[in-house]
Every structure is written in structure tokens, then in C-alpha cells.
Amino acid sequence: MNGMEEEPLVHVVDDDEAMRDSLLWLLEGSGHRVRTYADAASFLATIGPSGSGCVLLDVRMPGMSGLELFEELRRRELPLPVIFITGHGDIPMAVRMLRKGAVDFLEKPFSDAQLLQCIEEALARSRILRERRGRRSEIERRFETLSQREREVLMLIVAGRLNKQVADDLGISIKTVEVYRSRVMEKMGCDSLAELVQTMTWWEEERARPWGQIE
Amino acid sequence: MNGDRPPLLRSDRPLRIGAATAFVLLFMVGALAMLFQWGSGWRNGSADAEMLTMLLVIVALGAWVIVLLIRARQQELALLRVERERDRLFHFSLDLLAVMEPDGKILRCNAAFPRVLGYTERMLRRKSLIDLVHPDDLGETMTALRQLSSGEAVEFVVRVRSITGEYRWLSWRINPVNDEDACYAIAHDITRAKQTEEALQAEMAFRRAMEESLVTGLRAIDLQGRIIYVNSAFCRLVGFSEAELLGCSPPFPYWPEESIESCWESLRMTLSGRFPTEGFDMRISRKDGERIDARFYLSALIDGEGRHTGWMAAVTDVTEARRARAALEAAQDRFAAVLEGLDAAVFVADWASDEILFANRAFKRIYGFDAVGQRAAALGVPRPISPEPEGSHPDEETLPRELFDGEVQHPESGRWYHVHEQLSRWVDGRIVRMAIATDITVLQHLRALELQRQAQLQQTARLITMGEMASTLAHELNQPLAAIANYCRGGMSRLAQGRLDEAATWAVLDKAATQAERAGSILNRIRDFVRKSEPRRDVVPLADIVAGAVEIMTPEAKRNNVRLLVELPAGLPEVRADPILIEQVLVNLIRNGIEAMSRTKPAARQIRLQASRQDERYVAVSVIDRGRGLSPEEREQIFTSFFTTKPDGLGMGLKICRSIVEFHEGRLTVDDNPLGGTEFRFTLPVEA
Structure with a gap:
């Protein structure tokens, strides 16, 4: 949770030194924190699992290409939205990448305004992704603390079963159900049944959602 | 008569002479003895009478001896006379007569020998018959002599060598005389008869051979039509034997x-x-049922006395000949048709007179239809420089022989011919030169075009490379340009925030300048490359450029079932253009058209190439396809770099086309073909 306060990082991965250097100059001039990498491998070696920010990625690079790096980031479910930069446009490829969650596909030469706007959007997305990831890991952490019986009770409550029904389902007394229920509410940090249902529903949805996708 | 000649017959003369001599000697001895006795008796006187008696006896005996001697002499003379008679007969006989020993050695011979064989009698004496006979007859002679020595009479015919070396046929008969060691031989010269016989035999054999080898059947019939003679060829022809045919009356079995x-x-x-x-x-x-066609030649049969006895027919099987003639005629027709149909000119000219003996249609078309009979040189037929000195007679051993094989230009028409000339023998035995001349003017033209095409292809390849190069360079140029923009924008935002110090400004400006220089060097590379293939504008007929492009694209069009229709009006002005570049534009547009029609049904696939004078300054050229057409969006983008509708396209073609046209101060535009498809249209300046 301490990452929330941290300034987001713009990662620039480009094999052209002048591009890296000039992007560093441009983006720092606009108040961003920037890190540059000459290739995909050095980037992957540096980044940790947390930390917000975005990636400016050259499509054509020696070694691992921008597209391959993009796939790797998706696989790792890092909250780092990707903006592609290319010297030579390929519409079908661009469409494919956007579908997969890339923020944009910028063709050189691009205007600084266009780039900065893209970065703002990417960082916003990054924040959302981070929040979601935080909330999700919080839920998961709490859920982990539940015992097997408590999880069974939780599932039945969320599904709308009354205490008496739960007691019948599980073959325990209503009293016992009530004890489990209060323990679940406490462990999941929810004050009401409505809140619990909402939390569980969001978690369900979040797990089903492809990475990087914003509603 | 020669005295030392031995007697023809052996006499008893030596015996008699001996007897007579003995008598005389006895007489003498007797007389001496008596004289001696008488002398002694005288002395004793008692023996006188006895002596006288003895004397008388002696005288009587002497007289008897003398008489005997005279008688003997007379007998001898008579014998000699007989012998002379016989000698005369012996010598005057026309036949060859000889006395010889049983081994064939000649003891005596008569005058017929020198007459017939040429040897003198002396030359023949003691010579053996064996020395004289023909080597081939030696065996026969030896056999005869062996028989002879066993006491038999022999008869044989052998050839005997005459003094001239010729051989005479002699028919010998030799009789041994048993009590004498000699044989009497008589020989008759039968050379003449023998020669006649041989000649007859030879003629018979010749006739027989002729008759046997004759392929012509002969058949004679008498005046009633009965077959009286057939030869073996006739028998073979009809398949019936001689026995089956002879004596047949019509209808004949065949x-x-x-x-x-x-x-x-x-x-x-x-x-x-x-x-x-x-x-x-x-x-x-035929006897086996086969039908054959036969030709009959008839003549009257006249016998030795001049009587007409029948009719002789000479019969030949013409079935094969007919078939062969038909085949030959057909072959000749085919041959003539081929020769006449040839594009190559074929002619035959007499070697010596240069008169054209034969010319095919192609030759006549080129040199006039009255070519046959004229002199080849007079017609201007290209004549290769002959290795033979003019008029010399070619060596017949080496016919047919190649005279010339090469390319010759006709002096008047200027057309090129490949001429292959041979010295050969014509059907009538004349020595002729026979030539086949193929017009290779077009071929030569094509060869030249091919060379030109090669050069153009190289140019085209360079253009394509240029396109690829431009694509790469565009990408490369983007890098420094983007970097420069970044440096500037970054500086600007810092300036706006008031946080740009001088050192940073220096640094960033330097970086931007470096990137600008990098861009410049990239551009220099392009320029260097382009300079090598800078367009050159000439005044050229538009039709030639279009024709060139169509020629290049025809194979590809054919492969894709696309018809290329060139619809150029007459009298188009010449344009000022680099023909290779404009050709390249057309090639590009045609290729695009072909590719755009890949889904059009084959019958409708066509590309029309049109041109028209647009105004005073420009000619417009259109390439119109019946393909899928372009959407409005595609039409917007079609001239931008890297825009392509083809899976493997570079997206440079139309861009380059437009650049080329614009370089020529023209415009390249695109429009819909109202009939479906697309029309690309570009303008070119007219040569003022």
C-alpha cells in the first residue's frame, strides 16, 4: 500500500540511443520519472512485481521484439500498460495489439502532445490496475484466513441462503451458523451482508477479466 | 630322206650282218686252214686231193654266203622301200602321229606336230607328253600313261601347249606295241570342235541363267492359244508349275x-x-488365290524358218510397282506441299550456268514468280563468296558438300537471311548449288530488342531496389526526426516551467543538431543512389513506350488470362519523357490491374491502354482494368507510401509511379471505371 504514494515510472524500451535519450529529455521536461532500457531483457531484469507506471515500447528491436515483450508483461500480469511506438505502420498488427490491451500505437514521427496524452492515459490505467490489484489481493488475503467450514458458510450466504437453510444444508445448528457468519464478516472486513456480496461479486468478475482491460 | 634317221620299223639287219660276217670269218679260217694243210701236204704230197676237195667245199660255201648276202641286201632294200612308203604316209598324215616310249617320251613325230604345235621335230624329240599337257590335264595324262605302260591302248583328250603358249585340244589314241618298247600314238586336233562346243555350252548356260534370273515371266502360246512355253519367272508369278501350265488351253488356270x-x-x-x-x-x-496385277507385253513368235507359230508374252508383276508408284506420288505430293509451304526460300541453281532449276513458292514470292530459268545472280539472290574459283569444276568425289552456312544481307531489300548452301547433284546429273534461305530479319530484330530489354531490365531492377531502399530509408529517417522533435519539445516544456539552465540548453541543442546531421547523412545516401539512375528525358513516340510495356507484360497477362488492348489513336504527338521510367509506370499500372482482376471471371479480364491529347500541353494515358475497384478510403490512401492492398506488397509502387509522373511534370490520378474496375490516368507533356 505504500506504492500508492510513489510517483509512477515511465519505462522507455528502444534500441535507438537517440530515441531513448530524447524521450528521457522530453518526458522529464513534462515532469515524469523516466527509466530507459536498450532492450527487453534489461527491462525485464529490472522491474519488480509492484510499482505503477507505463511502458513505451519500440515494435522493432533486436533480440526480444516489442510484441514479445508485451506478451511477457501480460503473462506476468504487471500493472504496466504499454504504448507502442513504431517507425512503420501496420494496421492489422496495431488492431491486434489494441485488442490485447495496448494503450495506443504511435507512428513516428508523433507529436509530443499526442505522446504525453497517451502517457497520462496509461498512467491512469496503471493506477486503476494497481488499485484493483490491491483490492483483489486484499480480498484474497482475507479469504485465505477462512477455515473450510467458514468458506462453505460464506458461499451459501452470498448465494442468498438464510441461516436456517444454511444450518440444514450443512447439518449444523442455527447457533453454530450464526457464530460462523459473524466470524466470516469479521475476517472479510465487511460490515453488512450487502457489502460481503458486493465484494465477492467484484472478486469473481475481476478474476474473469483479462489483464489490463478497463471497463 | 635323212640317213641317220632310225628306221621306222626294227629290222633284223644287224643279225644278218653278224651272221654274214661269221660266215666270212669261218670261210676265211677254213681257207687258211686248208692252205696251211695244202702247203704241208705239198711237202708230203699226200694230201693234194683232199686239199682240192676242201677247196671246192670252201668255194661252194663262199658262193652260198655271197648269195645269201645278196638276198639279204635285196630284202633290205625292199624293206627300206616299204619303210619309206610308210614314212611318207607318216609324214604327210594330217593327224599327229608319233612314236613314243610308254612314259610318253616322244621318239619320232610327224610333220603335223610342227604344223599344229609349232615345235620342230628336233625340239620335240625325247620330250615327254607330260611336259606339254595343260597342268589341269596332267592327272588324266598320267592315268593314261600308266594304263599304257600296262599294255593297254588308251584314248584321251587333253590340252597340249603349243610353241606360242596356246593350248590345243588333242584327242589322243595310243597303242602299245607289245613286243617293241614303243607306242604308236595318233592325235587329232579337236580345238576347233572343242571351242564350238564350249561356246555352245556357255550360251546354253547363259540362256538358262538368263531365264532363271529373269523376273519377267515369259509365256508362249500357239496360234490356237495353247500354252507351249513358260519360264520359271512366269511359274513363280502365277504360282503354277511348268507341268501344270504347259499344254493348257484357255481358260487358263490363272x-x-x-x-x-x-x-x-x-x-x-x-x-x-x-x-x-x-x-x-x-x-x-495366283494358285493360292492371291490377286496380282500383271502387265503383258506381246510379240509374235516366229520360228527359225520364219513361220509365225504363236505369241510370246512378257509378263511382269506390277502390283508392287503400282503400290510403289502410288506411294511415290503421295510422297512427292507431300514433299512438294512441304517445300511450297515452307517460309524458307529454297532454290536449286546450276553450278556452271547459274540458271535456277527449281524454286519453291517462298523463293518465288521474294524474287518473282518467273524465277525459274533465270540466272540467280541476275535476280539478286544473295550469293555467298564461294571457296571455289569461278568456273572451275568441283571435285565430284566430294558431293554433296557444304558450300556455305551463314548469314547474308540482301543487298537491295536489306533483309537478313540465314543461307545454307550445298553443292550437290541434281536429278538430271548436273552439279547444282542447292540453297535454303531463311529470313531472319525479324529474328535479328528480336535479338537486338532482347539486348535492349536486358538493359531495361537492369534499369527496372534498379528501380525496384530504389523502392525497397526508399522504404528502409524512410524508417531510418524517422528515428533522428523523432529524436529532434523530442529534444525540442522537451526543451520547450522546460523553458515554460523556467527550469532550463544554459548548460542543459547547450547539451540538448547539440544533441538535436547531431540528430539533424544524422538525418542529413541518410538523405545523402539516398541522393547518391538516385543520382546513378537519374532520369533522362528524350523526345519519344508514346506508342513505342506503350508497346514496350505491353511486350514486357504480355507473358504475365497471358498467364492470368488477361487481354491487353492497346487503343492508341493515330497521330499522337511525341512526348518528352524518360521512356524507361514511363514504361516502368505503365508496367506497374498494368501489373496492378492484372492483380486486381484475380477474382474477375477470366472472360471479362481485360486491360485497355488508351491515350488521347488532353490539351495543347499534355497527352493523357489511361490504364483501365475491370478488377474489383477501389473503396473511397483506399482511393484516398493509395498514393501514400506503404499503403498496400496486396498481402506481399511493399506499398511503394504507386507512390513511385506518382513520383515519376510528377518528375515529368504530369499528374497521376485514379478514377472508377464506370463499367467496373479502376482507371489510372497520367499525363505527360507534349514535345513543344
């Missing part, structure tokens, strides 16, 4: 059933002597 009437007609014609001298054809049925 008359076919189906044409028996015409056979009768032919026979009647023959017997009446009204047959055509050139012969007539008749169908014959």
Missing part, C-alpha cells in the same frame, strides 16, 4: 473367276494380233 470375260477378251485380242504395243494390264489369280 484367270480370276471374277474377270474371266475380260481375260477372254484379252486372249482374243492377242490371237488376233491387235494388242497395244505398250502392253496391257491384266489381273491374275
Whole structure:
């Protein structure tokens, strides 16, 4: 949770030194924190699992290409939205990448305004992704603390079963159900049944959602 | 008569002479003895009478001896006379007579020997018959002599060498005389008879051989039509044996059933002597049923006394000849048709006179239809420089021989011919030059075009490379340009925030400048490359450029079932253009058109190439396809770099086309073909 306060990082991965250097100059001039990498491998070696920010990625690079790096980031479910930069446009490829969650596909030469706007959007997305990831890991952490019986009770409550029904389902007394229920509410940090249902529903949805996708 | 000649017959003369001599000697001895006795008696006187008696006896005996001697002499003379008679007969005989020893050694011979054989008698004496006979007859002679020595009389005929080396046939008869060691031989010169006989035999053999080897069948009939003679060829022809044919009366066994009437007609014609001298054809049925066509030549048969005894027919099988003639005629027709149909000119000219003996249609078309009979040189037929000195007679051993094989230009028409000339023998035995001339003007033209095409292809390849290069360079240029923009924008935002110090400004400006220089060097590379293939504008007929492009694209169009229709009006002005570049533009547009019609049904696939004068300054050229057409968006983008609708396209073609046209101060535009498809249209400046 301490990452929330941290300034987001713009990662620039480009094999052209002048591009890296000039992007560093441009983006720092606009108040961003920037890190540059000459290739995909050095980037992957540096980044940790947390930390917000975005990636400016050259499509054509020696070694691992921008597209391959993009796939790797998706696989790792890092909250780092990707903006592609290319010297030579390929519409079908661009469409494919956007579908997969890339923020944009910028063709050189691009205007600084266009780039900065893209970065703002990417960082916003990054924040959302981070929040979601935080909330999700919080839920998961709490859920982990539940015992097997408590999880069974939780599932039945969320599904709308009354205490008496739960007691019948599980073959325990209503009293016992009530004890489990209060323990679940406490462990999941929810004050009401409505809140619990909402939390569980969001978690369900979040797990089903492809990475990087914003509603 | 020669005295030292031995007697023809052996006499008893030596015996008699001996007897007589003995008598005389006895007489003498007796007389001496008596004289001696008488002398002694005188002395004793008692023996006188006895002595006288003895004397008388002696005288009587002496007289008797003398008489005997005279008688003997007379007998001898008579014998000698007989012998002379015989000698005369011996010598004057026309036959060769000889006395010889049983081994053939000649003891005596008569005058016929020198006459017949040329040797003198002396030359022949003691010579053996064996020395004189022909080597081939030696064996026979030896056998005869062996028989002779065993006491038998022999008869044989052998050749004997004469003094001239010729051989004479001699028929010998030799009789041994048993009580004498000699034989009497008589030989008769039968050379003449022998020669006649040989000649006769030779002629017989010749006739037989002729008859056997004759392929012409001979058949003679008498005046009644009966067959009196057939030769073996005739038998072979009809398949019947001589025995089956001889004596046959008509209808003959070889008359076919189906044409028996015409056979009768032919026979009647023959017997009446009204047959055509050139012969007539008749169908014959062989014994095995096969039908053959035969030609009959007839003549009257006249015997030794000049009597007309029948008709002789010479018959030949013309079935094969007919078939062969038909085949030959067909072959000749085909040959003539081929020769006449040839594009190559074929002619035959007499070597010596240069007169054209034969010319095919192609030759006549080129040199005039009255070419045959004229002199080849007079017609201007290209004549290769002959290795033979003019007029010399070519060595006949080496015919046919190649005279020339090469390319010759016709001096008047300027057309090129590939001429292959041979010295050969013509059908009538004349020595001719026979030539085949193929017009290779077009071929040569094509060869030249091909060379040109090669050069153009290289140019085209360079253009394509240029396109690829431009694509790469565009990408490369983007890098420094983007970097420069970044440096500037970054500086600007810092300036706005008031946080740009001088050192940073220096640094960033330096970086931006470096990137600008990098861009410049990239551009220099392009320029260097382009300079090598800078366009050159010439005044050229538009039709030539279009034709060139169509030629290049025809194979590809054919492969794709696309018809290329060139619809250029006459009288188009010349344009100022680099023909290779404009050709490249057309090639590009045609290729695009072909590719755009890949889904069009083949029958409708066509590209029309049109041109028209747009105004005073420009000519417009259109390439119109019937392809899928372009959407409005595509039309917008079609001239931008890297825009392509083809899976493997570079997206440079139209961009380059537009650049080329614009370089020529023209415009390249695109429009819909109202009939479906697309029309690309570009303008080119007219040569003012």
C-alpha cells in the first residue's frame, strides 16, 4: 500500500540511443520519472512485481521484439500498460495489439502532445490496475484466513441462503451458523451482508477479466 | 630322206650282218686252214686231193654266203622301200602321229606336230607328253600313261601347249606295241570342235541363267492359244508349275473367276494380233488365290524358218510397282506441299550456268514468280563468296558438300537471311548449288530488342531496389526526426516551467543538431543512389513506350488470362519523357490491374491502354482494368507510401509511379471505371 504514494515510472524500451535519450529529455521536461532500457531483457531484469507506471515500447528491436515483450508483461500480469511506438505502420498488427490491451500505437514521427496524452492515459490505467490489484489481493488475503467450514458458510450466504437453510444444508445448528457468519464478516472486513456480496461479486468478475482491460 | 634317221620299223639287219660276217670269218679260217694243210701236204704230197676237195667245199660255201648276202641286201632294200612308203604316209598324215616310249617320251613325230604345235621335230624329240599337257590335264595324262605302260591302248583328250603358249585340244589314241618298247600314238586336233562346243555350252548356260534370273515371266502360246512355253519367272508369278501350265488351253488356270470375260477378251485380242504395243494390264489369280496385277507385253513368235507359230508374252508383276508408284506420288505430293509451304526460300541453281532449276513458292514470292530459268545472280539472290574459283569444276568425289552456312544481307531489300548452301547433284546429273534461305530479319530484330530489354531490365531492377531502399530509408529517417522533435519539445516544456539552465540548453541543442546531421547523412545516401539512375528525358513516340510495356507484360497477362488492348489513336504527338521510367509506370499500372482482376471471371479480364491529347500541353494515358475497384478510403490512401492492398506488397509502387509522373511534370490520378474496375490516368507533356 505504500506504492500508492510513489510517483509512477515511465519505462522507455528502444534500441535507438537517440530515441531513448530524447524521450528521457522530453518526458522529464513534462515532469515524469523516466527509466530507459536498450532492450527487453534489461527491462525485464529490472522491474519488480509492484510499482505503477507505463511502458513505451519500440515494435522493432533486436533480440526480444516489442510484441514479445508485451506478451511477457501480460503473462506476468504487471500493472504496466504499454504504448507502442513504431517507425512503420501496420494496421492489422496495431488492431491486434489494441485488442490485447495496448494503450495506443504511435507512428513516428508523433507529436509530443499526442505522446504525453497517451502517457497520462496509461498512467491512469496503471493506477486503476494497481488499485484493483490491491483490492483483489486484499480480498484474497482475507479469504485465505477462512477455515473450510467458514468458506462453505460464506458461499451459501452470498448465494442468498438464510441461516436456517444454511444450518440444514450443512447439518449444523442455527447457533453454530450464526457464530460462523459473524466470524466470516469479521475476517472479510465487511460490515453488512450487502457489502460481503458486493465484494465477492467484484472478486469473481475481476478474476474473469483479462489483464489490463478497463471497463 | 635323212640317213641317220632310225628306221621306222626294227629290222633284223644287224643279225644278218653278224651272221654274214661269221660266215666270212669261218670261210676265211677254213681257207687258211686248208692252205696251211695244202702247203704241208705239198711237202708230203699226200694230201693234194683232199686239199682240192676242201677247196671246192670252201668255194661252194663262199658262193652260198655271197648269195645269201645278196638276198639279204635285196630284202633290205625292199624293206627300206616299204619303210619309206610308210614314212611318207607318216609324214604327210594330217593327224599327229608319233612314236613314243610308254612314259610318253616322244621318239619320232610327224610333220603335223610342227604344223599344229609349232615345235620342230628336233625340239620335240625325247620330250615327254607330260611336259606339254595343260597342268589341269596332267592327272588324266598320267592315268593314261600308266594304263599304257600296262599294255593297254588308251584314248584321251587333253590340252597340249603349243610353241606360242596356246593350248590345243588333242584327242589322243595310243597303242602299245607289245613286243617293241614303243607306242604308236595318233592325235587329232579337236580345238576347233572343242571351242564350238564350249561356246555352245556357255550360251546354253547363259540362256538358262538368263531365264532363271529373269523376273519377267515369259509365256508362249500357239496360234490356237495353247500354252507351249513358260519360264520359271512366269511359274513363280502365277504360282503354277511348268507341268501344270504347259499344254493348257484357255481358260487358263490363272484367270480370276471374277474377270474371266475380260481375260477372254484379252486372249482374243492377242490371237488376233491387235494388242497395244505398250502392253496391257491384266489381273491374275495366283494358285493360292492371291490377286496380282500383271502387265503383258506381246510379240509374235516366229520360228527359225520364219513361220509365225504363236505369241510370246512378257509378263511382269506390277502390283508392287503400282503400290510403289502410288506411294511415290503421295510422297512427292507431300514433299512438294512441304517445300511450297515452307517460309524458307529454297532454290536449286546450276553450278556452271547459274540458271535456277527449281524454286519453291517462298523463293518465288521474294524474287518473282518467273524465277525459274533465270540466272540467280541476275535476280539478286544473295550469293555467298564461294571457296571455289569461278568456273572451275568441283571435285565430284566430294558431293554433296557444304558450300556455305551463314548469314547474308540482301543487298537491295536489306533483309537478313540465314543461307545454307550445298553443292550437290541434281536429278538430271548436273552439279547444282542447292540453297535454303531463311529470313531472319525479324529474328535479328528480336535479338537486338532482347539486348535492349536486358538493359531495361537492369534499369527496372534498379528501380525496384530504389523502392525497397526508399522504404528502409524512410524508417531510418524517422528515428533522428523523432529524436529532434523530442529534444525540442522537451526543451520547450522546460523553458515554460523556467527550469532550463544554459548548460542543459547547450547539451540538448547539440544533441538535436547531431540528430539533424544524422538525418542529413541518410538523405545523402539516398541522393547518391538516385543520382546513378537519374532520369533522362528524350523526345519519344508514346506508342513505342506503350508497346514496350505491353511486350514486357504480355507473358504475365497471358498467364492470368488477361487481354491487353492497346487503343492508341493515330497521330499522337511525341512526348518528352524518360521512356524507361514511363514504361516502368505503365508496367506497374498494368501489373496492378492484372492483380486486381484475380477474382474477375477470366472472360471479362481485360486491360485497355488508351491515350488521347488532353490539351495543347499534355497527352493523357489511361490504364483501365475491370478488377474489383477501389473503396473511397483506399482511393484516398493509395498514393501514400506503404499503403498496400496486396498481402506481399511493399506499398511503394504507386507512390513511385506518382513520383515519376510528377518528375515529368504530369499528374497521376485514379478514377472508377464506370463499367467496373479502376482507371489510372497520367499525363505527360507534349514535345513543344
